[in-house]
């Protein structure tokens with residue numbers, strides 16, 4: 001359930017009509033609903049109510065906007081971060097260092113230092129090599145790094161290949177069959193406090209079976225480690241729950257997910273961590289755009305050219321992803337068209353041969369389910385600048401990220417005087 005609904009024929013974010021935002025901020029613009037973020041955060045938590053004190057760490061990569069993080073912090077969420085930049089944001093949003101998990105396959109030396117100095121709650125170690133480096137830094141700084149070992153369970157998540165992370169050939173984690181030996185070696189290192197294990201097999205998962213299979217393998221590893229006399233008090237089950245993008249998409253609910261987790265992890269006797277991203281933020285945001293003009297194509301449907309493009313919302317170009325497209329003030333008429341952005345490549349296409357609300361030049365429209373992996377994946381390709389972000393709360397709204405115009409980006413460039 002989200003709070004982007006038609007009221008008197010006009011699409012609103014909560015109680016704010018979207019044309020008011022377009023008027024005040026211009027388009028394209030990302031619009032987030034606080035009530036929807038809060039609702040999703042609570043529904044996810046309720047889904048896990050059978051578990052003892054689950055630790056919820058929002059995957060910052062899904063939506064790193066400070067205001068969004070602050071909403072989630074107030075809901076008791078910590079953060080899963082994958083870079084120094086994300087760590088800085090999580091702390092700036094008020095998340096307690098102890099509630100931060102640092103994932104990521106290529107943490108740099110500087111990032112490991114930053115994590116240790118910030119006193120974060122857990123490093124998810126992605127390789128034996130990373131573990132030794134972290135141990136050495138911790139000893140030098142006179143600190144102890146609380147760690148989990150991320151394993152690669154060799155499970156096919158059955159999602160888009162670019163967002164699958166749990167197959168043997170993917171770069172993430174350590175192979176399951178070497179995990180016991182690596183865990184034991186790292187547990188013997190001064191500077192490291194090996195507390196548990198972690199897994200994340202991919203994103204936008206449409207069924208629970210691959211997750212169950214990965215968690216089952218993780219449970220067997222926990223037993224193996226304990227049998228070898230090693231201590232395990234934590235298990236991080238990652239994120240990955242899919243969300244509906246198009247009508248008819250059926251996704252497992254947080255309640256179904258929670259029931260499966262409770263069943264599979266029964267008797268593990270660990271504290272569980274979760275790293276949800278998309279399921280919290282995806283349907284809490286839309287990208288608001290304006291039609292520049294329509295253009296007739298050869299024999300086929302017209303091209304509706306909108307002012308948002310692949311640099312603002314990369315998912316369709318990058319993964320062939322579907323985002324629902326709706327008119328902000330639908331007339332009731334429908335049409336079949338191609339919906340494209342202005343960027344000079346064919347990949348800048350949001351939909352082909354899609355039946356949508358009739359749209360003409362000047363009309364406002366939205367791309368739905370753009371709250372996760374939307375603004376954060378933007379670029380300035382074609383010198384288009386970065387889109388602003390707005391947070392709605394009831395009948396008020398605030399710009400929570402300014403538009404960064406193309407000239408501001410150009411201002412950071414220099415032509416050397418020897419040219």
Ligand code: LLP
Pocket residue numbers: 059061062080103104163200202203204205238239240241275276277278279315319372373
């Ligand atoms: N934890 C780890 C270690 C991750 O790598 C990810 C996502 C998550 C948690 C959160 O997963 P979620 O709950 O959001 O599925 N840009 C892509 C998605 C990439 C996901 C990367 N990792 C997209 O737009 O679909």
